Amino acid sequence: MPPAAGADRPEVLIDPDSETLTEFLRDRVHRGLLVTVLGECTVAYEGRAASQVQHGERLVLLKPDGAFLVHGPRGYRPINWQPSTDTVMVSNEGGVVVLTATRRNPDERVEVRIRRGRLATAAALEDSSQFLLTGSESDLQAALAERPELIEPGLRLEDRELPTRVGGIDLLCRDAGGRLVVVELKRNRASQAAVTQLKRYVDLVSEQAGGEVRGILAAPEITEPARTLLERMGFKYVEVDPMDLLPAEGEQPALFS
Amino acid sequence: MPPAAGADRPEVLIDPDSETLTEFLRDRVHRGLLVTVLGECTVAYEGRAASQVQHGERLVLLKPDGAFLVHGPRGYRPINWQPSTDTVMVSNEGGVVVLTATRRNPDERVEVRIRRGRLATAAALEDSSQFLLTGSESDLQAALAERPELIEPGLRLEDRELPTRVGGIDLLCRDAGGRLVVVELKRNRASQAAVTQLKRYVDLVSEQAGGEVRGILAAPEITEPARTLLERMGFKYVEVDPMDLLPAEGEQPALFS
DNA sequence: TTTTAGATATCGCGA
DNA sequence: TCGCGATGTCTAAAA
Numbered sequence: 004m005p006p007a008a009g010a011d012r013p014e015v016l017i018d019p020d021s022e023t024l025t026e027f028l029r030d031r032v033h034r035g036l037l038v039t040v041l042g043e044c045t046v047a048y049e050g051r052a053a054s055q056v057q058h059g060e061r062l063v064l065l066k067p068d069g070a071f072l073v074h075g076p077r078g079y080r081p082i083n084w085q086p087s088t089d090t091v092m093v094s095n096e097g098g099v100v101v102l103t104a105t106r107r108n109p110d111e112r113v114e115v116r117i118r119r120g121r122l123a124t125a126a127a128l129e130d131s132s133q134f135l136l137t138g139s140e141s142d143l144q145a146a147l148a149e150r151p152e153l154i155e156p157g158l159r160l161e162d163r164e165l166p167t168r169v170g171g172i173d174l175l176c177r178d179a180g181g182r183l184v185v186v187e188l189k190r191n192r193a194s195q196a197a198v199t200q201l202k203r204y205v206d207l208v209s210e211q212a213g214g215e216v217r218g219i220l221a222a223p224e225i226t227e228p229a230r231t232l233l234e235r236m237g238f239k240y241v242e243v244d245p246m247d248l249l250p251a252e253g254e255q256p257a258l259f260s
Numbered sequence: 261m262p263p264a265a266g267a268d269r270p271e272v273l274i275d276p277d278s279e280t281l282t283e284f285l286r287d288r289v290h291r292g293l294l295v296t297v298l299g300e301c302t303v304a305y306e307g308r309a310a311s312q313v314q315h316g317e318r319l320v321l322l323k324p325d326g327a328f329l330v331h332g333p334r335g336y337r338p339i340n341w342q343p344s345t346d347t348v349m350v351s352n353e354g355g356v357v358v359l360t361a362t363r364r365n366p367d368e369r370v371e372v373r374i375r376r377g378r379l380a381t382a383a384a385l386e387d388s389s390q391f392l393l394t395g396s397e398s399d400l401q402a403a404l405a406e407r408p409e410l411i412e413p414g415l416r417l418e419d420r421e422l423p424t425r426v427g428g429i430d431l432l433c434r435d436a437g438g439r440l441v442v443v444e445l446k447r448n449r450a451s452q453a454a455v456t457q458l459k460r461y462v463d464l465v466s467e468q469a470g471g472e473v474r475g476i477l478a479a480p481e482i483t484e485p486a487r488t489l490l491e492r493m494g495f496k497y498v499e500v501d502p503m504d505l506l507p508a509e510g511e512q513p514a515l516f517s
Numbered sequence: 518t519t520t521t522a523g524a525t526a527t528c529g530c531g532a
Numbered sequence: 533t534c535g536c537g538a539t540g541t542c543t544a545a546a547a
Contacts, residue, residue: 013275017270018269018270037333041270041294041381052503053393054391054393055391056391057389057390058389059389061385061388062321063296066334066335068333070334074321074323074326075387076323076386076387077323077325078325078327078525079327079344079526080539081328081339086543121269121383122270122381124379128298128319128332128333130318131539132314132315132316133313134498138308139523139524141523151355157362164546166545166546166547168485168520170452171521171545171546172285182417189523190523191524192534195426196453196456199456200522245309256382306525307525309525310525335542336542337526339542340525342525343527343528368525396538397539423532426540427537428530428531428536429535447540449533452520453521453522457537483521484520485520515518518539519540519546519547520545520546520547523543523544524543525540526542527541528534528537529538530535530537531534
C-alpha cells in the first residue's frame, strides 16, 4: 500500500475538473482521512424514508470512520447524512462525480451527484482526547443519590438505576414513614411524558412489592399540564437545579477564566 | 459584470501561522461565508451543561447563518456545537487563535482555542433548493386520513391533527358502531411511550365527549412491553407500513434508476 | 438483538 | 412565549 496521503500536509484542490476530482476522491476515501468536498450537487436518500434535493452548493464530509454528512448553508443538522457507512463508492458519470454511501441495518443509501466541484480537501485527523461533560442527568442522579435528603427530609436511598422490564428507575428510596418512593429525575423542564414514565415505575414497584408506593418527580421545572397530571396521580413534584447542585459537589474549576 | 457571490473562487490557507489565520478568520467570519478550520485545538462549552476536550485535531465549521460545529474524526454528531449564534469573536492570545461563539436564550458559549491551524477555507455557499422528504409520519397520516378503512373496516374520519391541551391527536374517527376512535400513528416501532400518549388522548376525549372511546395504535411494529401495556388498557394495535402505503399513493419516480 | 431513555438533543407547529 | 411531539433522530446501556 502506498504511504497514507495527507498524513502530514493537508491536500487541497480548487475548482478541479471532474476527472481530477474523481481520482482525488478515489485515492483518499477509505484511507482513514477526513475528506471534504464543497461544490454544486444534488442529493438523494433512500432508506427508512426517501428524500431529494436539487442542485445547490453544499459541503460533503467523509470521516475516517465512514460517517457521511452533507451540510447546507444553514443550521445544525446536515441536510443528508449516514451515521456510519459500510461502503463509499466514487464514480464519474459523464462529467458528474457521484459519491454513493451505503449501509446495512438499516439498509440505506445516500447519493451525491457533484456537477461542479469547487473545493476538495483531504487531511488526517487525530483525536484521542477524552470528552468531559458535567451537568447531565447522570451527574444529577449521582449528586442526589449521595444526599437524598435534599429531595425530601428523611428520604433514604434503596437503589439506583434499578432496571425493570418497563425501564430503569432513577432512584428507589424509602421515606421517613418506611414507604417505598420512586424518584424520576429530569435535567430539563419535566413534561407529561415524564409523569407517565414515573407512573409506569410506580405501578410496577407497587405490583412487585405490594403496598402503597409513592412517586416523586424531581426537575428544575415542570410544565403546567404535567403538574396537573402529576397531582391527579397523587405524585409529588420537587424542584432541583442541576447547575446549582453540581458545582458544590464537584468543585471543578471554571471553564472560562 | 461582477461575479455572482457563489462564483468566487474559494480561499484556502495551508499551515498558516497564527497571525495569518487570525486575520483570515477576522475578515471572513460574519460575511455570509462558509468558513472551515482544521487544526489542533481545545474546546470548551458552558451553558445548559458544561464540557471540555483537551488538545486534538478537529474540523470547525462556521456557517453563514451563525451555526457553529466542531467535528472530530468519528460519528454523526459534532463534539461541540451551537445551533445558531449571535456573535462569533476571533482573537489571538499569544499565538493561540481563539474562536468564541455565543448565543442567548439559552445563554451559552463555545470556545475553540486553536494551537496549530493546518487548513482554513472560506467560500460562499448558495442553496435555494427545496428539500423534499417522503415517508414521514405526516405523509403516513395524510394517506390514512384519505383511506381510514385501511386501519379498520367501517372507520370514518372525524378530525385530523386535532390540537388538545395534552397534545395533538393524529386521527379522530368513528367506527362502524358509531363509537369515537382515537388513532395514534407511529412511523417506527411503537414503544410504551406511544401507548401512554394514546392513553392521554383517549382519556381526554372520553372526558370531553363522554361515553366509551376506543384507542388504536397504528405502526409498522410494536415492542412486546408496549403490546402488553396496550392490551391492558383495552386498546388495539394495527400494523401499517409507511413505505408500503405511500408509493401507491404518491406515484413518485424511483430515486435511483 | 431488543428495548429503553437521555441529549447542551434540534426543529417546527399551534395556542 | 410555552408546550408538545416528530426526527431518516443518534447514541449508549442493559438484558
